[in-house]
Amino acid sequence: MNVPTEHLLALAAILFSLGVLGFLTRKNLIIVLASIELMLNAANLTFVAGSRAWAAEGVTGGSPLQGPIFSLFVILVAAAEAAVGLALIIALYRLKQSVALDSAGELKG
Amino acid sequence: MLSQYGPILILIALVLGFAAGNLVISELLGKKTSAIGKADAYECGMGSIGNARLRLSIHFYLVAVLFILFDVESLLLIPWAVSAKFFEAQGVGGIVFTEIVGFVAVLGIGLAYVWNKGGLSWDR
């Protein structure tokens, strides 16, 4: 009843692609940030899957917990990035009354 | 057999005690008011009936983000807790404990900063 590693990796790849797709196609800044979170979670899933697969083979380059711990840090980074990102979105909203990526058009050239 | 689950029992007792204790303390020390708002099903600052597309105060967002940040930062205690035994076996338990105290102190400075800047006060 074990989920094969390939399935986990495929799921992660799909999540990552969805994130990139969302980033490229959506105009709402909040959704763009959410897409980035999706990509980070794809990385998390790959870390955990990789860690499990290596542990099953008895191979642990350094420490068996490297993968899961890395994903803890990724979660941390994601939260910090979301906090700063949302704060900046609010700063822009106060000046422009909009959260669309297009509303950021002051700088060109 | 049962002794193996001892820590879990203690944890359950702690959790229940914490919840009950908070209720009791707020009952004993809290100021009692009765208003229409208090009778609402969800007592979180907004009317529970009405249009869902209403504008929220920015304070909700601010408090939520602050909560998330401190919540996630305390996540970093987990890797420390996992490796603490190893360090104690190495004879450097004291130093490693000092390090985590330093980490919490840094978080404390962050909290002091937020507090001082008025991030926690509701009516400003």
Next chain:
Amino acid sequence: MNAYIEQMGLIAPELVLTALSLFVLTWDLLKKGRNSDHIGYATLVGLAVTGWLLLQQWGMLGDKGTQTAFGMVTIDRFGTFFKLFTVGSMAVVTLFVMLDKNERKHGIGEYYFLLIGASIGAFFMVSTNNLLLLMLGLELLSLASYSLAGFHKGSKRSAEAALKYIVFGGLSAGVMLYGISLLYGLTGTLDLGLMGHAPEGSGAVSLATQFDASPIPVAIAVVLVLAGFAYKVSVVPFHFWTPDVYEGAPTPVTTFLAVGSKAAGFAALLRFVGALFLTDGVDASIVAYGDRIGFLLAILAAITMTLGNLSALRQGSLKRMLAYSSIAHAGYVLMGAASMTSEGFAAAMFYLAAYYCMNLGAFGFLIYFEGVTGKDDIDSLKGMGWRHPVVAWSMVVFLVALTGLPPTVGFYGKLILFYAAIDAGLAWLVIIAAINSVISLFYYFRVAKSMFLTEPVPQVPMRQHGLAGILCVLAVVTVLAGLGAFKDPLRGWADEGPASLEIYATDAGSR
């Protein structure tokens, strides 16, 4: 117990910086944002202590690096080289903030706190072989930079710059982390040394071995990680954000982004590429795929410098022009990495050192100029040469250095980059770079022409003596560093960096 504390001593500069950042933040809280000049001075003192500790460390380190914190932190001359320049540029940026009349009103404690935080990130980023710490350092640097870019809260341009920066920065972080997770899945380790060369019994599989078995996943993972670095150092096709962010951000922050942040990104890029692909002396299997990565970097370098220079030609704003010029310079530095030899890496390090001097100067001039006129377009420069001769002549020195003409450090830096690239068989890249240097002459000369050869426009005769003094010193350094007495030690330093890196990469497994 004592050994443990001794090991902590190796990261003393980082600890001092961390303490400094907390001190600055707390002091600002207690002072309630008043009288921020004292905080600026405290920052300078802290940076001086850090610099002194780094110099001590440089003296103690041998050819070979040492590791501390259970292999998480690698202290070697390569990293210390970049840390020294980071501290130096931080000190200059702090002075810019303190002396610039536009920034003074914003120059509150958080400004310094974020700048120090960014340099702590840069410090850890350049001194680790572990991808976890590298990523954390990079994120710390990035998060502080995002906030700094949006520091002028009421300004639309500043808010927009910060937002563009974080949106594209978030994308690159996601791409890079996914790449790192794939690398971890492929090799079973996060240590770059083990990834490059895993000995028997180390419990990891080297990337070269995996490349022989399944080349495509390895290629994807490496390209994804390189994309993250390419964003940080603004290499085409990940350069979109650079002109907008540089233009919208407060100018001292732009200075830091163009100098400190970019150099730290290059340091991490060189370490990554060096550990995995440096061709000197490691297995033959690495040579095979290292060359392909080298070729990829060479193509990126050619496109980056050409696009940066051509776009810089048609800019009306000096700030935007310098942004495109910094993209072009990223292309030159990438030549060193593309050559895939220790010689090329040393050349890239030397050029980055030169880049610190000349770009700090050029952006310092921009701050002075904005302070005088309130504008940043090249046409408003008219008459600067006659009204502010000292500053204008300093700028001429920086422009000469940026173009890469003797007798400045820019010329010598380009020379050794070209030599290294020719030795690595990249003669075509050198020809493109030479053509690009000629193109860059046009737009750099336009600035000088505007300052000296056109009729002065009426200006408020305002002078900022402090800034002018710093610019003068930087100009003198830029010239001297290109001449014998100063050049040779700098060259020596740069040469020792990759040496420590290379020995480290081959011996990684034996510790």
